[in-house]
Amino acid sequence: MDEEKTMIGRGRDAIDMIVDKDSFVEGKIGEFELDPEYGPGSVVGTAKLEGQEVTVIANDAQAFNERFPVVFGGVIGMEEAYKMANAVYDTIAADKDKPLSEKRAIVLIVDTPGNGPGKLEEIAGMNKATGSYQLALAEARKTGHPIIAMVIGRAISGAFLCHGLQADQILALSKDWGVMIHVMPLTSISRITKMDIERLEELSKTNPVFAAGSDFFYKLGGVQEIVPEPENMREYIIKHIAEVKKLKAEGKFELLGPWGRGILGEERGGRTHRIPAIKKLDEEFAAVSDKYINA
Amino acid sequence: MKSWNELENSSFFDANARERALGMVDKGTFTEFLGPHDRFTSPHLPVLGTAVEFDDGTVCGVGLIGKHPVFVVSMEGKFIGGAIGEVNGAKMVETIHLARKVAKEIQEKHPDDYAERRPLVAISFETGGVRLHEANAGLLAHAEVMDAIQDARHIIPVVAVVGSKVGCFGGMGFVAAATDVIIMSQEGRIGLTGPEVIEQEMGKDEFDASDKALVYRTTGGKQKYIVGDCNYLVEDKIGDFHNALADVVTIPMDEIEKMRRIGSQKLVKEQQELVQLVADLQPGDSMDLWKHFGNEDPAALPNMTTADFLKVVKRRVRP
Numbered sequence: 001m002d003e004e005k006t007m008i009g010r011g012r013d014a015i016d017m018i019v020d021k022d023s024f025v026e027g028k029i030g031e032f033e034l035d036p037e038y039g040p041g042s043v044v045g046t047a048k049l050e051g052q053e054v055t056v057i058a059n060d061a062q063a064f065n066e067r068f069p070v071v072f073g074g075v076i077g078m079e080e081a082y083k084m085a086n087a088v089y090d091t092i093a094a095d096k097d098k099p100l101s102e103k104r105a106i107v108l109i110v111d112t113p114g115n116g117p118g119k120l121e122e123i124a125g126m127n128k129a130t131g132s133y134q135l136a137l138a139e140a141r142k143t144g145h146p147i148i149a150m151v152i153g154r155a156i157s158g159a160f161l162c163h164g165l166q167a168d169q170i171l172a173l174s175k176d177w178g179v180m181i182h183v184m185p186l187t188s189i190s191r192i193t194k195m196d197i198e199r200l201e202e203l204s205k206t207n208p209v210f211a212a213g214s215d216f217f218y219k220l221g222g223v224q225e226i227v228p229e230p231e232n233m234r235e236y237i238i239k240h241i242a243e244v245k246k247l248k249a250e251g252k253f254e255l256l257g258p259w260g261r262g263i264l265g266e267e268r269g270g271r272t273h274r275i276p277a278i279k280k281l282d283e284e285f286a287a288v289s290d291k292y293i294n295a
Numbered sequence: 296m297k298s299w300n301e302l303e304n305s306s307f308f309d310a311n312a313r314e315r316a317l318g319m320v321d322k323g324t325f326t327e328f329l330g331p332h333d334r335f336t337s338p339h340l341p342v343l344g345t346a347v348e349f350d351d352g353t354v355c356g357v358g359l360i361g362k363h364p365v366f367v368v369s370m371e372g373k374f375i376g377g378a379i380g381e382v383n384g385a386k387m388v389e390t391i392h393l394a395r396k397v398a399k400e401i402q403e404k405h406p407d408d409y410a411e412r413r414p415l416v417a418i419s420f421e422t423g424g425v426r427l428h429e430a431n432a433g434l435l436a437h438a439e440v441m442d443a444i445q446d447a448r449h450i451i452p453v454v455a456v457v458g459s460k461v462g463c464f465g466g467m468g469f470v471a472a473a474t475d476v477i478i479m480s481q482e483g484r485i486g487l488t489g490p491e492v493i494e495q496e497m498g499k500d501e502f503d504a505s506d507k508a509l510v511y512r513t514t515g516g517k518q519k520y521i522v523g524d525c526n527y528l529v530e531d532k533i534g535d536f537h538n539a540l541a542d543v544v545t546i547p548m549d550e551i552e553k554m555r556r557i558g559s560q561k562l563v564k565e566q567q568e569l570v571q572l573v574a575d576l577q578p579g580d581s582m583d584l585w586k587h588f589g590n591e592d593p594a595a596l597p598n599m600t601t602a603d604f605l606k607v608v609k610r611r612v613r614p
Contacts (some may be wrong), residue, residue, distance in 0.1 A: 067574045068558060070496065078570045089560035117488040117496045122513050123555075123581050124573040126526055127468035127487040128566055131441075138445035157425065158466055158487065165438035182613050183430035193427055209381070209429040221436050232489065240554055254439035258438040262385075271432055273338050275434050277385040280335065281328045285357065285393055288326050292357055292364040293401055295412065 002146050005110070006178040007230055008153035009061040009074070012043060014109045018150070018234045019056065029055055029087055030094025040064070040078030041071045042215035043158040044087035049105070050238060055091040057084050058109035059163070061153075076159050077116035081129035084163065088136035092143055096122035100144040101249060104293055106137075107240045110164045111153035130162035137166035141257050151214065151223070152230070155181040168244045168256040169224040172214035177229075181222070182212035208270050221265030299323065307458045308482045310533055312354045312371035313408050315419045318533035318547045319456065320358025320365045327356035329386055331430060337382050339429035348374045353383035355390045360537075362412045363544040364393035364401075369419040370549035372461035379467065384436025384472050391416050391453065398451045415544050416453040418474065423489065424465020437466040448558065452476055452543055452551045456536055456563050457483035457525075462514065473558065478539045479516035481601055485497030485524065486514035509595060512581045517596060517604060521585055522569070523611045530601050535612040547592040565614060588612075 007014060015024050024047040027036045034044055036099045040063035047056050061074035071077035076084070088106065110116055116126050141147050149167035151160075160181065164170055173179045186204060190197040204211035208219040217223040227236045254260065265271035297305060302318035310318070317325045330350035340347050352374035368387045370377040379387070394414045401412050425433035438557060445569040447453050457463050462484030463471045471477065471485050479485070488496075490504035490513075503509060512518055519525040527531075527542075529535040542592045554599050578584045585593035589609035596604060 052583065079567075082567050082570065085563045086560065089563065093560075115487060117492055119493060119497060119502050119513065120491065120573050120578070122486045122488060123518070123522075123578055124570050125472065125486075125522065125566075127396060127485065128472045128524070129570070130487070131472035132563055132566065133470035133498045134438075134441045134469060134557045135445055136560075136563075138442055142445065158469070161434060161437055161441075161466055161469065165435070166441065181431075183425050183434055184427060189427045189430070193343070193345075198525050200343075203342065207339075207342060209432045210427065211431075217431060220431055220435060224481065257437065258442040261435060262439060265432075271381055271435070272333075273382050274385040274432075274436075277329060277335055277382050278389045280333065281355070281386060282393070284326075284328045284333075288357075289397070291326075292359065293366065293397060293404065295359055295362040 004178065006153070007173060007177060008178060009111065010152065011058040011060050011109050011111050014150070014152050014233065015043070015047065015056055015058055017230055018107065018237055019049055019054070019251060020051065023048035024056060029090040032090040032094070034083060034086060034090070039077065039083035041075060041077060042080040042084050044083060053104050053285065055087060055104060055106045056109065057087050057106065057214055059112045061111055065081050068116060068120065070120070070121065072114045074112045074154065075114055075116055076112055076130065076163060078121060078126055078129040081133045081162060085133040085136040088133070088140050091145060092140050095145070101245065103144040104148040105148065108147065108149040108163055108167055108238060110151045110155045112163055113154045113156050114159045130158060133162045134166050141166065141168055144248055146241045146248065148240050148244070150233055150237060151179055151181060153179060157183045160271060165258065169240050170222060171225055171240060172217065172223045173230065174226050174228050175213050175215055179214045180212055181214055181217045185212065219268050220270035221261040221263070221268055223262070225281065236295040303532070303537065304612060305533050306408055306531050307480060307533050307536055308460060308531050311373065312369040312419065312421065315533060316354045316356060316367045316369040319367060319417055319419065319537050321360055325356055325358035325367070327354060328385045328390065329355060335382060337380050337429065339380065339432070343428050346572055351380065351383040351386070352377060353386055353589045355386045359567070360541050360544050364397060364414040365540065366390050366396070366414060366416045367419070370421045372421035374458055375426055375428070377422035377461050378424060379422060379427055379433045379436055380426040380429040381432035381436060384433060384439065388439045388443050391440070391447060395447045395450055406517055414451050415540065416447065416451060417540055418454065419456045419459065420463035420467055420471055421459035422463060422467045423461060423463045424467045431573065434466065437470065440470050442471065443598055450553065454478060454540060457485055458536065459483070462486070475541050476554050477519070478527040478529060478536060479519055479525040481516040481528055481530050483516045484511065484514040485519055509580070512597060521588060521608060521610050523613055524556055528601060528605060557605065
């Protein structure tokens with residue numbers, strides 16, 4: 001039997017497969033230096049892609065954070081998330097005087113099972129750590145940096161929210177590579193919602209809104225394009241950076257990021273109620289707006 | 296339904312989403328969007344044999360505080376734990392976008408007294424985050440909310456209002472952290488991982504989810520106030536939350552920006568200091584941290600009334 005095909009746990013290998021040969025420098029973005037020992041579950045740095053500088057942010061599922069023992073196997077802890085946020089802010093700062101067309105791309109390599117779940121994490125506020133990384137990415141995206149997320153393994157729930165879902169476009173390896181994109185496995189959904197597991201399994205074959213996998217996220221607009229094999233990652237990322245750059249140059253920011261994925265989700269028939277809800281809400285406000293605008 | 300006057304004196308904790316929405320703004324000013332009469336329900340719940348709610352569990356609308364339009368999102372914890380799916384997620388996202396667009400319009404129409412008319416977004420969180428029945432759509436909606444909050448930055452204040460039973464957890468814990476201003480009562484809770492999951496991960500000896508006092512010390516309003524994660528700690532009355540919002544509408548945007556805890560590199564560095572402190576101190580309980588911030592008798596703080604607590608508490612000093 002063939003060995004199971006997977007890129008899970010191989011975040012660092014994926015960097016080398018994607019960027020120009022031997023071009024990745026860990027811990028350095030522009031003139032800023034980031035301590036690689038801090039937040040070891042995440043890897044940040046600068047590489048070249050077809051000779052152009054890009055910021056790379058990846059998970060390192062082999063690393064263990066001895067200061068925060070819940071961080072291993074790709075978990076994003078507080079140090080990891082703040083390190084990732086710093087990498088994004090450093091990227092913005094490094095290119096702050098450059099025109100839109102020259103803002104460097106940010107490539108997110110995604111293989112994470114979750115955020116740090118622990119008492120210390122709750123006391124200090126894990127929610128702030130990953131929230132700040134999301135805001136940093138949103139700011140970079142709106143500033144003009146093309147951001148591409150490449151899901152190589154696990155993209156689970158809150159960890160995917162912070163490391164992936166604020167990108168301009170999201171790519172994912174095909175399901176043949178064991179990619180997992182979901183909020184919770186069906187067994188947990190069954191336990192929490194008290195719904196029959198057999199019924200959930202049957203429904204999950206056709207219903208994209210709660211089942212796991214890159215194909216379902218594709219239908220919802222959550223994944224822009226499926227990448228067939230790891231050796232295709234580089235060409236696909238290069239292609240999508242060019243596509244995002246072009247859209248930004250044309251001012252079409254609304255076709256990118258979370259809002260753009262909403263539009264894609266309707267086009268692909270995965271999220272049919274989102275846009276009608278938005279339109280109806282706008283209409284209802286328009287009917288009473290005078291009272292509030294000219295109060 | 297209680298009258299507005301009755302609502303102002305009612306417990307925020309016990310109030311449902313619509314009561315909170317009505318009572319957080321001035322008397323008789325609230326208009327609901329996609330309310331129960333529209334019957335705009337989740338298409339995903341019937342497939343799983345789950346009952347729908349005609350407002351999909353979230354009340355959205357607009358009211359006034361003075362001349363300030365206040366765009367309200369109010370979550371109902373009694374409906375699937377206040378969780379976010381495709382429809383109520385879209386309602387939440389568009390309500391925030393509308394507030395931002397209306398700000399531009401008012402700025403053009405009323406440039407002279409814009410300060411008295413600047414809109415505000417108030418989000419009353421009562422939620423565990425993503426609705427598992429439509430988890431993927433709910434997750435994507437969360438990302439849109441964060442995006443909408445970043446769009447609103449420096450234009451209008453986005454305010455988190457937290458004092459309801461379910462608290463504010465999961466992905467919505469990120470969203471609350473990402474707002475400009477946080478108003479809580481001591482009954483409110485904000486976090487990422489709920490107490491049961493922490494117990495499951497760490498064991499009952501390390502964290503006993505049935506110990507309510509411990510749960511509140513870890514993620515409750517007083518802890519958040521001490522650490523600097525909430526800006527206002529108010530009594531559990533809808534009117535007190537209304538009054539706090541009436542204060543926020545008057546604060547200039549550059550001052551609002553200073554009330555944030557995350558959202559810039561400077562703030563990231565500030566939070567990293569707190570993370571380092573926690574790594575060094577290894578608090579077994581939030582009270583260890585309270586003591587570190589200068590509270591000599593931390594064990595006395597949880598049982599104090601909000602008024603007494605505010606008189607004596609020592610908070611983390613921000614650099």
